[in-house]
Amino acid sequence: MTAAPGSLTPAERPPVQKAPWTHQRTLGVVLLCIWAALALAVAAFMVESWNPTLFERYAPRYMSGLWITIQLVVLSVIFGALLSIPIAYGRMSENRFLSALAYAYVYFFRGTPLLAQTFLIYYGLGSFRPELQAIGLWSFFRDAWNCALFAFTLNTAAYQAEILRGAIGSVGRGQWEAASALGIPKLLAIRKIIIPQAMIVALRPYGNEVILMIKGSAIVAIITVFDLMGETRRAYSQTFDFQTYIWAALIYLALVELLRNLIDLIEKRITRHLKR
Amino acid sequence: MRISRRVALALPAAFLAFTLGAANAQGMKVKIGTEGAYPPFNNLTSDGKLEGFDIDIARALCEEMKAECEFVTQDWDGIIPALQAGKFDAIIASMSINEDRKKEVDFTDKYYNTPPAIVVPKDSDIKGVTKEDLAGKTIGAQGSTTHSTYAEKTFTDSDVKLYPTSEEYKLDIINGRLDAVIDDVVVLDEFLKTDDGACCKIAGTLTPIEEIYGPGIGIAVRKGDNDLREKLNAAIKAIRENGKYKEINEKHFSFDVYGD
Numbered sequence: 001m002t003a004a005p006g007s008l009t010p011a012e013r014p015p016v017q018k019a020p021w022t023h024q025r026t027l028g029v030v031l032l033c034i035w036a037a038l039a040l041a042v043a044a045f046m047v048e049s050w051n052p053t054l055f056e057r058y059a060p061r062y063m064s065g066l067w068i069t070i071q072l073v074v075l076s077v078i079f080g081a082l083l084s085i086p087i088a089y090g091r092m093s094e095n096r097f098l099s100a101l102a103y104a105y106v107y108f109f110r111g112t113p114l115l116a117q118t119f120l121i122y123y124g125l126g127s128f129r130p131e132l133q134a135i136g137l138w139s140f141f142r143d144a145w146n147c148a149l150f151a152f153t154l155n156t157a158a159y160q161a162e163i164l165r166g167a168i169g170s171v172g173r174g175q176w177e178a179a180s181a182l183g184i185p186k187l188l189a190i191r192k193i194i195i196p197q198a199m200i201v202a203l204r205p206y207g208n209e210v211i212l213m214i215k216g217s218a219i220v221a222i223i224t225v226f227d228l229m230g231e232t233r234r235a236y237s238q239t240f241d242f243q244t245y246i247w248a249a250l251i252y253l254a255l256v257e258l259l260r261n262l263i264d265l266i267e268k269r270i271t272r273h274l275k276r
Numbered sequence: 277m278r279i280s281r282r283v284a285l286a287l288p289a290a291f292l293a294f295t296l297g298a299a300n301a302q303g304m305k306v307k308i309g310t311e312g313a314y315p316p317f318n319n320l321t322s323d324g325k326l327e328g329f330d331i332d333i334a335r336a337l338c339e340e341m342k343a344e345c346e347f348v349t350q351d352w353d354g355i356i357p358a359l360q361a362g363k364f365d366a367i368i369a370s371m372s373i374n375e376d377r378k379k380e381v382d383f384t385d386k387y388y389n390t391p392p393a394i395v396v397p398k399d400s401d402i403k404g405v406t407k408e409d410l411a412g413k414t415i416g417a418q419g420s421t422t423h424s425t426y427a428e429k430t431f432t433d434s435d436v437k438l439y440p441t442s443e444e445y446k447l448d449i450i451n452g453r454l455d456a457v458i459d460d461v462v463v464l465d466e467f468l469k470t471d472d473g474a475c476c477k478i479a480g481t482l483t484p485i486e487e488i489y490g491p492g493i494g495i496a497v498r499k500g501d502n503d504l505r506e507k508l509n510a511a512i513k514a515i516r517e518n519g520k521y522k523e524i525n526e527k528h529f530s531f532d533v534y535g536d
Binding site for chain 1: 419439
């Protein structure tokens with residue numbers, strides 16, 4: 001192939017403009033340097049305060065705490081997802097009684113702190129022991145772990161129901177109408193047509209909800225379940241060493257980062273028909 | 277123009293600095309950190325005022341030092357870091373003088389010393405307070421305390437549950453989730469006197485291990501704050517001698533809490 005006559009040679013390219021040092025740019029670079037210095041300071045602190053005996057003593061505890069956190073979040077998000085289906089159905093129902101009931105549920109659980117809900121379920125229900133024993137529920141509520149799982153499930157179900165309702169609402173009416181015009185049964189239409197489209201909208205909010213649950217679960221130590229944060233506080237109260245908290249922060253960060261990547265993967269998978 | 281503005285700013289600043297300095301010289305100001313959830317030593321009344329043995333002792337010490345004192349309530353978990361961060365100057369909150377804490381803060385001499393005890397429900401089958409007596413049982417304690425350290429080290433065959441404050445383990449022994457709780461005998465005795473405490477009885481007192489409990493309860497100050505520590509020590513000595521301590525002791529308890 002020969003170059004066409006009159007084509008531009010590299011020497012004739014317009015000169016590259018140097019980006020001017022505007023105020024914004026200077027500020028951006030300075031801020032970036034501050035962040036980098038902070039990250040370096042934390043890293044230096046961790047290296048300098050590295051203490052093998054401390055690590056030996058607390059690493060297994062952190063791991064057991066992390067395992068508790070993961071179990072609690074995974075189980076409560078799954079149970080919450082199941083519970084959110086009837087609630088979302090209630091919220092979208094034309095039956096006024098059902099819709100009011102679902103509205104009240106969501107209103108209460110989104111409007112009050114998770115801390116208060118957990119406290120009330122554990123200590124509050126604890127004071128009704130004779131009544132709970134009479135109906136055979138005490139053996140469930142006696143255990144702190146069950147109470148934590150129960151409270152977290154109820155809480156996340158309210159949020160997930162709203163995510164689900166919003167996502168289903170975002171699928172155009174035309175989709176429902178087309179499905180029914182083709183004679184597709186309603187349940188099949190929901191499963192094969194509505195939900196796959198709704199999930200694209202719902203995925204990011206679901207991801208947010210799981211991340212919030214991971215961090216929200218840090219309150220569970222008030223009812224004696226020692227999760228990652230509980231173990232951190234215990235380690236700190238015995239060592240008075242701030243690196244205990246930095247370790248916890250790094251573990252939470254890693255957990256959230258892992259989850260973020262997982263959600264990116266899922267998004268790629270469920271939106272593959274939109275890619276060219 | 278520019279200079280005169282600077283002068284205009286500097287003048288009131290200098291005046292402020294001068295008056296503040298003068299106020300400082302007049303009387304010492306001490307901020308005292310306490311928990312406010314540990315009756316009968318320090319707790320909040322229903323209208324939000326601090327009361328208890330620690331609080332009365334603190335007031336007497338301040339009076340003795342001719343200092344102006346201000347109380348700050350702070351969660352137990354974070355009370356030592358808050359002292360180090362300068363949120364207050366001294367912790368008067370029934371804190372045991374032990375080796376772990378001595379690495380972080382300095383302590384005054386003790387101002388009381390009472391033994392730990394174990395409380396169980398009235399219908400409990402727990403006979404004593406040894407490791408064997410409590411094997412397989414669930415024991416409650418407040419986290420980050422000498423009592424929780426003692427329980428975790430001693431009752432290794434039991435399930436030790438840690439609570440944020442003494443209020444929560446009380447709830448759980450009343451409703452039967454706990455088989456026993458460990459705390460200071462005076463705190464537990466006070467609890468048994470309340471309506472809620474009718475559920476329970478004292479199973480026995482424990483001999484404090486010096487290594488965990490130290491010589492007793494002291495006042496914590498920041499490391500190297502010798503001036504305040506010595507003033508507090510002198511004040512403790514003074515109220516012991518002038519009868520003020522005895523008066524406060526008798527107001528709260530029917531027995532001597534100072535120990536020997």
